[in-house]
Amino acid sequence: MSKIYILHENDEWTDHLTQRLEELNLPFELWHLDAGTLDLTSVPPEGIFYNRISASSHTRDHRYAPEFTEAVLAWLERHDRTVVNGSRALRLEVSKVNQYMALNQAGIQTPGTISAVGKENILEAAHQLGVNSFITKHNRAGKGQGVQLFHSKEALREYLDGDSFEEPVDGITLIQQYIEAPEPYIVRHEFIGGEFVYGVKVDTSEGFELCPADACSIEDLYCPTDAESQKTKAKFEVLENYHPSIVDQYKEFLKRQNIQVAGIEAIKDKDGNLYTYDVNTNTNYNSDAEEKAGIYGMLELAEYLGGLLEKAEG
Template sequence: MSKIYIIHENDEWTSHLTNRLEELDLLYESWHLGEGILDLNEEPPEGVFYNRMSASSHTRNHRYAPEFAEAVIAWLERHGRTVINGSRALRLEVSKVNQYMALNQSGIRTPKTTVAVGKEQIVEAAEKFLETPFITKHNRAGKGQGVQLFHSIEALKDYVDGPEFEEPVDGITLIQQYIQAPEPYIYRSEFVNGQYVYTVRVDTSEGFELCPADACSIEDLYCPAGEQPEDQAKFTILPEFDDNILRQYESFLRHNEIKVAGIECIKDVHGTFYTYDVNTNTNYNSDAESKADRYGMLELALYLGRKLQEGVQEVSLSTKKG
């Protein structure tokens, strides 16, 4: 029987979606790809396959989950199955370099960035960067992993040579322009079926780790996704946002075959937007959603249900013609 298959590596992040699928009485199956076996000689089952593999899987001891997901998705696409956020989306999820190149190709501004492999090369790249302050971040990351702010080359050298240095899982470190915002906020715009759902404003005054998932520890100052006083809410859904950049984002998603995403940007003192992250396994904050009465996972579950029904109808028509 045809059903919805969820490709992932994190049960905590997936439970919010499966709860919605159960509310809608939709058949689903979870494919946790932390490890497994794939027989390429077999045909995949019928259904809709939703990929929400995360670039931060290695932080949960699932180092090769994205590579395994890539193999599974190649197999599914070879057999013509419906894959939401397929191989192209996964390629962008696990590489900020790929994200920036695709964003730039769509005419979307990203921060000035230099790529470095090797500790000495990180320092050399920063010396050539000629801008302070600057930040470093990992190419394959998530939750703000590896993001550090530096006001001098000397501070960077101390970090790179010190015990706190984080080696990127793919070996690639980015040296990036620091965008000074007039207020300590970034913006994350959510899309389902490539269409705009809402924008959440995120308070960055306590750090760079900006994961909105309820699974984040509420004791973690960098991701306090739990309930907070109204005047201290870290995540706030805005009633409206910049129409021009939203149109650019929808065009970008369409050109890159991405159906579900959260895109993060920051606005500088001149009102210019810089886009710096595309999350194809996007999560939602329940406190912010309940206050705004907008629900991303519900929108996603409804969309997956429609895709499943479309597939069932196509199979039915094909059977009748046969």
């Protein structure tokens, strides 16, 4: 019997989806790809394969999950299986350089960015960027890894020479123009099946940790779980009647990149210029924000996967 296969490396991020699949009585199987073997001469089972591998897998001691998943995806695609978020999506997930090049090719503006390998070259990149305020981030990141805000080259030098410097897992640090918004928030645009589902306003006043999943937690900059959310103002808010013109560009971009499920993050500066800075193909949803809005991303995702399975079996 055909089923839905979920390719992942983090059990906490699959719970909400599997609950919805069970509610809909859809057959599924989890493939945990942090390690394993793959017989390249074998034939994959029939079904729908949904890739949920994250760029932050190495922070959970799953260093080679993306590489192993790329091998599995190549095997699945070789046999023409239906893959949601296939090889191209994975390449963008694990490389912001790839993201920015693809976004720019689609005519979508990203912040000025220079990539660098080596501490001296990070400092040189800050000089080349030629702005007073800038941030550093990891090329393969997730969970706000390596994101630091600087207002001077001297502060960057102290960071590079200090104990708090984080070495990127792929060696590539990005030095990026800091976009100062008139109000401290960004908007994350959620897509399922290539269609826009909703925009969620994310409060950034406490820092750069923007993961909307209930399970996210890093250095006390947390995504509110059901229990914790009563202690503070909502960090995530699903926007009503929100459909800006950029959505159509995002849809076309995702179509060209063969990405079906994504959360695309953007920020406006004080002059109203919109900058897109992250494409998350392992997108998660916040239950508090969705409950208030009456929109449920994981339910829509489960229905989408179920529709693909029904189509494949028909």
